[in-house]
Amino acid sequence: MTGAAPVAGRDHGLVDIAVIGGGINGAGIARDAAGRGLKVLLCEKDDFAEGTSSRSGKLIHGGLRYLEYYEFRLVREALIEREVLLASAPHIIWPMRFVLPHSPEQRPAWLVRTGLLLYDHLGGRKQLPASRSLDLSQAPEGAPLRQEFRRGFEYSDCWVDDSRLVILNLIDAAQNGARILPRTRAVRARRDGELWLLEVRGDDGTEQVVRSRALVNAAGPWVQDVIQGVTGLNSAQNVRLVKGSHIVVPKFWDGPQAYLLQNTDRRVIFVNPYEDDLALIGTTDIPYQGRAEDVAIGEDETDYLLQVLRRYFRTPPQPSEIVHAFSGVRPLYDDNADNPSAVTRDYVFEVHGAEGAPPLLSIFGGKITTYRRLAEQAMQRLAPWFPKLSPAWTADRPLPGGDIGGSFDDFSRALASDYPDLPQKLIHHYARLYGTRARELLGAARIVADLGRHFGGDFYECEAAYLRAKEWAKLPADFLDRRTKHGLHLTPTERLAFESYI
Template identity: 50%
Template sequence: MGKGLEAPQCTRGGAGGVDCDVLVVGGGINGAGIARDAAGRGLCVALCEQDDLAAHTSSAATKLVHGGMRDLEYLRFALVRKALAEREVLMRAAPHIMWPMRFVMPHGPGQRGAPLLRAGLFLYDRLARRQLLPGAHAVRLACHPAGRPLQPRFTGAFVYADSWIDDARLVVLNAMDAAQKGACILTRTRCTAARRVGGIWHVTLRRADGSSKDITARALVNAAGPWTGRLLGQALGRPVPAGLRFVKGSHIVVRRVCEHDHAYLFQHTDGRVVFAIPYEREFTLIGTTDVAYTGDPAAAAVDAGEIDYLCDAASTYFRAPVRPADVVWRYAGVHPLLEDDARDARGARDYRLALDADPEGAPLLSVFGGKLTTYRKLAEEAVDQLCRRLGRPAPAWTEHACLPGGDLFGAQPQNRAVLEFDAWSSSMQVHYAFLEPSLVRRYARAYGTRIHTLLRGRTDGAAMGEEILPGLYEAEVAYLRRHEWAQTAEDVLWRRSKLGLHLAPEAVATLQAWLDAHP
């Protein structure tokens, strides 16, 4: 998948001789979500992404699908309600890559008082219907496992529920579903120019190898994330909205600092919140910062000051200090902020859809802002607008549809898939008993029911092919290349999986050499 640069061909809906109804520029979560929704409504869709899917912001999140405690503090009730409602929709759609997680919020002298926190959590539990997650409650840390790693001055805490997600895999699953519904997904393909001619978009696409192709589309979606303004100005010749700003969010990963499965939300001394989250079994993820950013979004990196900040925030709470030398991995992503949210770097992650409608047709829809939690709703609203402009009315559908691999107990999303995932995973270990149980558990989490596609026709360990790296077999690499657009070692080890965290530093070079030798 994703190789070559052939123009997509519409086979449905009478696109009037153009290559596609909708061309989506941007392979992050918003672009992939829009492509999926539009393809599912019968539109002919193409998506181009200049790098790999989820190569930047959409794989650099805190890995949470949540309502936003910070937004609640700033009285953004509508945004929190929307995010809380989406939280359970997504869990049912993708129970293999998303699951409930308990968060411990310690409180002590000089911080937000317990009555204020209790009132906020009361609202958090009731702003949207909740079926899968338990309500918040207070705990005495001396009697709770989450209290053991904390400094003794923290005696009380509140525990509430949100959910964790594999952000990069969420993007890939949306692109897979779009492709299964007829969309053409073009990775490592840049939109270099686009112009309206006679009510049609004429677009030039260029791949990394220098080859190019001109295609036509009835509508263009600019979902390029932090490159949205650049695409408007340089490729499309359109004005860039005033006040569009960017913030960099950075995270660090250290060896696991506690044995239980709860996460923490810490109130830092500057008023920000910092999460400490169990990650990849052996690690703890700590983040995030939000600092104003200028420059190339692709070059965003965690600086020493941000590492010190996150270590200081964690050390304020944990008995054992977290030091910069403890950091085993770090990553940063750049988020665009809407003008109303850009008064400081802690602005809301709401979104705006800007429709630039040509009198003769050829609409341009630009996406500004947004966050992982509300991507599906953003996509639904975007495709509603496109369908109206293209004269192709079709009902919304994604709220009641599983993502690829999420159909554990049938095609319709079910609470059971979330609540009984561990039992389903155990049944996969019985079904594929010729593999190590830990390997089957990883496959079940990463691929859900797509595990059957990965392991089809394989009945013993020899059928898995070469073990290229510890725990990475030729069979999985072949699956990722064929079905998930993986081309490089970085794609496989850091986006389609996080195996890179568990392997030696030379693993990337080893895998890349193998890929080059086995095209």
């Protein structure tokens, strides 16, 4: 496995599938295909998960509110996947309980309770506890809420480190023989008999041609750019770009629970524990017309999120307490819904190609929870071109580092006992991000001095070296914002020092 972009004269030979796009869908497809014995190449114009896949609400969930739009198939598939993914990566995915204060102005209590009962059973829940009603005037979960919210409900979903989920899929793909090329742009592609000739350009300016039996367009917000600008084809489908923004503030309540708040516009806002002592709040839903690369949170979105918090919490955060904010563009399949919140989160495939012509498979829409099933179904769509394709395999295989056996807490304690002279908080960090790969990262280190230069917080030189060697990290944001969240815990001076080091 290598993190380097291609160099001049390097011959990738003939591959079975070339994937354009290093977000969660592209990574999932590359992993699935490589594990079936196909020769795979994946290229990404930026860093992996730099676009939508690192700017999500960081939840593996069925989508409780999608029940209102009768998306029963999507919700059921997502709830089933929630269990599959929780088992496959318990170091970066874990259960979370969500408290839903009842706001009768938005939805009657019977409707909410009915929806939660359906949510409990639609996906065959096995690992997570069922929903329940709460008396918020007595329950500790009601303590931070305003007095008028006396009734509530609680249900289960899962948290995920979204950008690490992308990286783990890519690592698994690489371990199965895939070529993984960050910062390598697809320039143009044309058919030549039964093959695609795909020209790619690395960030060093080096260009080369990849010969492939099939082309997968998993470019997310740029899916149309690839179809029209790279292949010169036309599409009958469209994506609808919707901006979702989040803010990060110091955590302002006690307990591990998250909150789901119903707003007066019938949207819902998540208030989730984040990085131990922070809170992640979002998301907005705003139609977006600009370049996906230029997306940024607006003052109106910040005001919107803070206003929802003021409605529900006794001591909500103030604008001056915002420590971080980010926006992402969700490339939703355009189903012509009037309300951005009602646009389907389902996914659609479009295949260009007939007998004797190599296929172009383009993906419209999708959500992080269903990426693995999306990858399986993408392979089904490509099966006519690969008649000897091996069966699906990812449903019961752990992602790299996820083979912890037993509970995460037991694994973390065992890891700490193996490194008794390292701070437990630091070991917990390594366990969370790397799972069983933490021992590979730590190597022969036994005391803090063995970890190399200290950049601040829990960030040491040995981890930076590991990310560079094993996870394609190159620029400061790759290390601080996507592979890890160390950037949230470094001072500006410490961040500048690390940027100088890199």
